[in-house]
Amino acid sequence: MKNIIAILFVFLAVSANAQDKKEKQKTQIVDAACGQCQFAMEGHGCELAVRIDGKSYFVDGTSIDSHGDAHASDGFCAAIRKAAVVGEIKGNRFVVSEFKLLPEEKKK
Known part of the structure; x- marks a missing residue:
């Protein structure tokens, strides 16, 4: 019985920690584009990147072709777009758990 209670306690603690971590990751609006074509990042071909607080990061978790x-004329290699993202910076990359490209703003 003590083992069951101990296992249940550990499970609840891990679940609470995972929920806290998820709640800390808020949606943010960022610039998204090809890192090489638009953000002048060094790389090996066209790859999706985001710019957060003035710094550019290549993205893991989604791709430029997704x-x-x-x-295209409005594609990531030709234009910087806005995206709503959830994720975290790990090392020098942005690991995304949610990525939603926002509609382009109408030009006046």
């Missing part, structure tokens, strides 16, 4: 043709 959001349309990167080389």
